Amino acid sequence: MTDLRFDGRVAVVTGAGRGLGRAYARLLASLGARVVVNDVGGSLTGDGADAGPAHAVVDEIVAAGGAAVPSTDSVATPGGGRAIVDTARDRFGGIDILVHNAGTVRRGALRDMSYADFDAVLDVHLRGAFHVVRPAFPLMCDNGYGRIVLTSSIGGLYGNHDVANYAVAKVGVIGLSNVAALEGAAHNVTSNVIVPAAVTRMAEGIDTSAYPPMGPELVAPAVGWLAHESCSVTGEIFIALAGRIARAVIAETPGVYQPSWTIGEVGARIDEIRDFTDPLVFPAVPSGHNDHIGYSFARSAAHA
Structure with missing residues (x-):
């Protein structure tokens, strides 16, 4: 079956240097999108920077015949978010698709979690979502088209031990997505939330030996549909885990x-x-x- 295509569309994918983001960027590019591959290249806790991952994914896409450019700006600041969106506008003429996938983890029990660790995770996941949605949204509305996909987590929906910062950030993006969906409805701009699960470096320290197949490639098609012009829903939440795609509701x-x-x-x-x-x-x-x-x-x- 011939898959849906993204010819002429410009996509920004944050956290696209590894794992899920890499799978999203490669899939969109393979189907015709021009992609800004954003990744600061830091550690799992958000420390450090390395341009290598973003450039490596761009090289993979270009070698396969696609179009992509790297961005190593950080979503954790307003200036970084704007620079990411500016890259799409300056290099490809605009932005049609925004997938915010960048994330970090700093674990700690609620009774012990530092304010620094709480803020650092919110800066990437929740404030980071706003930092890229804020500059992208008016461009999409003015152009009469846009597809926004923000990332939540089962930790946000149901909580988990030692990740109060992560849980708060991940449930917060649902509210942001709902507002973008409401305000974008008159402009053909949709906004939805993906709740993915895959075995990536985020799973470090977890025994995954008994897990079924859970590669990022099982999540990417759900994100691809939410990012496609044929997407017929907005303001919704979708689960993608081990081959199961489902809708979650409040x-x-x-x-x-x-x-x-x-x-x-x-x-x-x-x-x-x-x-x-x-x-x-x-x-x-x-x-x-x-x-x-x-x-x-x-x-x-x-x-x-």
Whole structure:
């Protein structure tokens, strides 16, 4: 089967020197996109810099007949984010696709985590997302086209031990993506979140010997579709793990209405309050925020 193509499109992929980002950049380039391969080349904790990984991926793409340029600016600063987007504009004339994949890990128990380690991880994952979305978004809106893919994690959705900084950052990008989806809807700019899992250097220290095949190539097609002009959704969250692609949602129970409450009444009715027999999902686009409020208002009005 002939795959969907990206001829004429310009893509920026952050953290593209290794692992998942490398797989995304290579796939997009192999299907016709011109790609800015961004990677500062630091360690897993974000220390140091090395231009080698970004240049190596560019060399791979060019050797295969594709078009790519390297960027070694850091997403961790506003200036770095703007420089990354400027590279796409200056070298290829604009930006159509933004995949923010760059990430670092600094582990530590919540009771012991330093403020420096907390901020350092947010600087790359969450603030880094804003640092590239902020300059790219108006260009996309003004051009009437854009595809944004931000990266969350099962650590953001469900938490995990020793990664409070990572979990906070990864759930934060969901809010950023939802706002980009809402504000971009009138301009043919979509924004979605990928929750990937693959055996890369991020898995260092984890026993993966019993894992099924979990290479980055199993995630890349999901990101590719979210980045394609045929992508028909926005403001959504997608899982890609070990060959499984799924959608994740934020859901609510219908809840219980009373005109007034005591603490004891909340406890007495907690099973009803928590009952997920008929879950409610309010998609971010077109009006999840208002739909959520409207549902509660309607329950109140029905008992007036």
